Amino acid sequence: MSKYRFITPHRTGKWYPDLSLAKRFANAIGAGFFDSRSGEFVAYPGTKLEVAGLDAMAR
Structure with missing residues (x-):
């Protein structure tokens, strides 16, 4: 299961469970x-x- 977020040059969005x-x-x-x-x-x-992915979120 993956998590998604958008990043701008000045702000970072929250993680969401689907795109x-x-x-x-x-x-x-x-x-x-x-x-x-x-x-x-x-x-x-x-x-x-x-x-x-979940492995990256667990770190």
């Missing part, structure tokens, strides 16, 4: 825009997606 949830809340840190009608996420320039 769709991370995309929905990415605009809270200014990482991008989520269109709820189409379900598409557009990341702003400089935004990175970080993925961590």
Whole structure:
């Protein structure tokens, strides 16, 4: 099981259990825009997606 979060040059998002949830809340840190009608996420320039497995989270 993996965890997902978005990182901008100035802020770091929270870890979420699935990618769709991370995309929905990415605009809270200014990482991008989520269109709820189409379900598409557009990341702003400089935004990175970080993925961590359970072994990395346990460290």
